[in-house]
Amino acid sequence: MFIAVGLQVATVAVLALVAGLGFGWTSAKFLALGGAAAIIPNGLFALRLATHRGKPAESYPAVFFLGEFAKIGLTAALVVWVARSFESINWLAMLIGLIAALQVPIFALLLQRDVPGPGDDAAGAPGEGLPEDAAAGGRR
Numbered sequence: 001m002f003i004a005v006g007l008q009v010a011t012v013a014v015l016a017l018v019a020g021l022g023f024g025w026t027s028a029k030f031l032a033l034g035g036a037a038a039i040i041p042n043g044l045f046a047l048r049l050a051t052h053r054g055k056p057a058e059s060y061p062a063v064f065f066l067g068e069f070a071k072i073g074l075t076a077a078l079v080v081w082v083a084r085s086f087e088s089i090n091w092l093a094m095l096i097g098l099i100a101a102l103q104v105p106i107f108a109l110l111l112q113r114d115v116p117g118p119g120d121d122a123a124g125a126p127g128e129g130l131p132e133d134a135a136a137g138g139r140r
Helices: 002-023 025-051 057-085 091-111
Strands: none
Touching: 002 025, 002 091, 025 057, 025 091, 057 091
16 A cells, blocks of 8 residues: 555656646646645555554454545645645646556556466466465365
8 A cells, every 4th residue: 555655746746747847837736736735645555554454353344445535625624725725837847747657556456466367367367375274274
């Protein structure tokens, strides 16, 4: 999850630099603010999931879905805050930053090396590569 947040920061920073050099630093500022409206809630969500490690697995769905709802609400609140804080807003730049930051986690999945993809030999047959206890269903 922290990989996705790092990629979001890097993507928004690069886009803001390109926007600043190509279209002016006002565009870069609003692109960065739009990206921050997605990055901040995602970072807090990643931190919350990381602190929940080692707890009973039954509580993961509740923590995940409540965190997702909070993330959506905080993102919307940050966009509203930016809209009310500035008189003149470059909406196009802000929405590009927001959308770019929201799309980056999809690409972060490509960087996950420990999850075998479809067609990978690492997936193997059911029970293959598991410890003996797990392959036997926990029985010996």
